[in-house]
Amino acid sequence: MTNLELYNNAFKEAFGVEEADLAGLEYQGIANWDSVGHMNLVSLLEDAFDIMMDTDDIIDFSSYEKGKEILAKYEKTI
């Protein structure tokens, strides 16, 4: 699987959304991406990419696009 597929799958699993919904998705933009959903997303991403995210990055992870920038810090190019 490509990094993009891994990344998208984490969102789809965490929030029950479709591929088409991903662009522009933001924290608290949909009911499922609340603080509880956020924790789910972060643990799925950490598992998928085998990384440990810093607390600041977990907090800054505010949208589908922003997340790509953050993962780049962990040498994961999406």
Next chain:
Amino acid sequence: MLPNSNEIQYLCRGTADFELLPSLPKLTPFSQQACDFLAELSSEIMKNPESRQYPDVITFGFFCRKGNVSRLKEAYQGKIENRLGRGVSFHIAPSNVPINFAYSMVAAFLAGNACIVRASAKPFRQIDLVCECMNRVFAQDRFKSLHDYITVVRYPRSKEINDYFSSLSDVRVIWGGDATISEIRQSPLPPRSIEIAFADRYSIAVFDAKAMCAAENMTQIARDFYNDTYLYDQNACSSPRLIYWLGSEEEAQQASERFWTAIHESLQGKYTVEPVIAVDKYTAACRCAIDLGAEIKPWRDNLISRIRVSHLRADVIDYRCAGGSFFEYAATDLNALRDIITRKYQTISYFGEIKDKIAEFILSNGLSGVDRIVPIGKTADFTLVWDGYDLISQMSRIIDF
């Protein structure tokens, strides 16, 4: 021999014979097996659709995830290499915080101990949910051999059962209050054993009035405050009892109206006040009006009791009441806290850019209480240093060579 064994309900049954627990090999702190188990437990909890209904369960699952446990382990590098768990740990979890049993267990397990955990006797679904997840993980072949290390039970008050589990313990962990600590201490520990007791403590919130007036996301603030207070019926040590508004009288007035309106909205349909609690809150408010000259803000219903005091008396905390009863005080500086803070005070939660100001105040005044300063919504976040104890170090022993 285990007495009254029919009174014990097993939520997660590890060893079939408690007498064998003392001879189990002690684990090293952050052993690979323990870390792997927690990572698997985390996945099991996070993937369970029912967990979503319980933010405290999800938060626990998030705490146990591989990334977080690895980070915790890193912080202990150089301090744990020549250590082993003390042996058998016996935990008496508080009755009011459902998920606390799980953190207490994880801390002891990570330190290298076997755990007998007495969870709250109240039928909280969160407790069963976490235990069901644990049981599924232990059912996997690779974790079967670890199961002996973990047992979670419920039982009604029983000195005989406390005596028995205490007699096996190398470490006993009591999550207060003071009355529970006295009760459990009637059961002797073996001579070499240690005890960690978390006594009754109280907490405060300090909110910057201007920041509250300007805050954009009141829904989030209300949710955070709910998680600090109503989620535990305001009975957790870390639940604020007093809201200290930092600002002028006028700013505090405006900020508090905005704040409580948001809280009141968020409580609709989410929190119910038992009649007995409503009476307690009313009685407490009347006592405060008589003894402290407090102004009692009008109640819309029984959800929120606001007790506005114009000065903070040293014994104000003795007038506390749980279930949504709050003292309020406003000032432009923190000086009034000097008069009330004793070692019985644990956490200050804050809103606004005032963390450093609070920390500086505690340090420069040499206050005997307040161990933690955390943002609103984070009062119940568990860390391995709790109440001034480093739990990993306390619950393991050093092999000196």
